[in-house]
Amino acid sequence: MATTTHQDADRVYADEHPVVMPFRFDETVAQVFTNMISRSVPGYDTTLSLINSTAALYALPDTYCYDLGCSLGAATIALADSIPDSCHLVAVDNSAAMIDRCSKNINDYRQEVDAACATIEIIEADLNEVRFERASIIVMNYTLQFIPPEQRDHLIARLADALVEGGCLVISEKVHFDDPATTEHMRQLHESYKRQQGYSELEIAQKRTALENVLVTDTMDTHNRRFRAAGLTSSVISRQLNFVTLLARKLASG
Template sequence: MAEQRDNIYAHPVPEPTAFRFDDRVAQVFPDMIRRSVPGYSTIIAMTGLLAGRFATPGSRLYDLGCSLGASTLAMRQNVQHGDCRIVGVDNSAAMLERCRGVIDTDSHDVPVDLVCSNLQDVPVTDASVVVLNFTLQFIAREERDAVIQHIYHGLRPGGIMVLSEKVTFEDPHLDALNIDLHHDFKRANGYSDLEIAQKRDALDGFLRRETLQQHRKRCHDAGFGSCDVWFQCFNFASLIALK
């Protein structure tokens, strides 16, 4: 499946519309996320290594908000136990349709189940690894505590949750600086000021950032014994929480 270049916001739109993970986004998603999220390829690759370390025999691994299956593939290619099973969940039918095509071309044999659903409605059970790579930020804030608690209860002792998010900073000067640096990153990857502005308007109110302190507190309140950042670049960070 040939990768297409993201030019969704390359031309002026008369009225901004809310961002949606529809077929148009699914077609360009690999290019979009690589050019928009600093450190994305590192986060995906290390998600695979973490899965290889923490997956336990007979357990399930969950990719919640799996989009086109990058984290699912990274886990599948690193899990050493043939009796594990990976569950990929996404509420976008367009993303999952393309994800199935990606999974079908992979030669590894860990079974993968793809579920089209809101992740809040999917049971997490007997899990050794749960991944939310840039997923929680699209869930209503009032539902996030319950999501993390549900994941904690569904993990085996010794299991991990990987949580990657676009974050905000309590210090307004640092927040403004990191937003500017992110925009510089996008410009360096070929996005115009028009594209940056229109994408920002489309995500306004849809992607809701929180501070790292809020994420840590939510994980500790859910019961995780340890939780902290393992990777950060500008206002994008990934945390590991250990049960």
């Protein structure tokens, strides 16, 4: 499977910030994003492989496929590598810095594969403004957690409406638990993982502050209730600590 190539080391929170501002997907983050996400999200590479293999099973000829919150296009490429050539793949992000780099990565990818592949459209837009067409697979890899919670039910319902029967959503998210002790234990395990990835205590603490009220997690119950309300049937297909990948299917009626 092809991958994005950008590998600058993440030092965004390495030096002390006099005031830690809320986290944004700006140029500073876009520059180091591949390194940041792979060192921060346990199992990130596995989610890309699962997107690739799930798309091989679910993507149907002549349908749309979406990567929502595409960042630098890692999941876009995972999809492009396994969907039929007759699909139209749409990657969406509302960060100009991400879209700029994603476009370059997708151009490099097209040259690398040097063969027919699905058409790929890259759009800078808020997901709430996008009209979704007849889709067989829609991916949100760690994006829903950045959408304001009060908008999530409506967004998932719109995605479910856009899916063809037999189509699916693949959604990866950080989650929390009803039991605060489990949430706290997972936080400690995740921070230990980040230390092992070379992040300092200062980096971990400043990033945690930056993400407060920006990355807002749901529980598994909330995800499952939202999928059910949208008429989707969900299963967990991967979990590492408190990072899960869910497959939500629109079953054929009748």
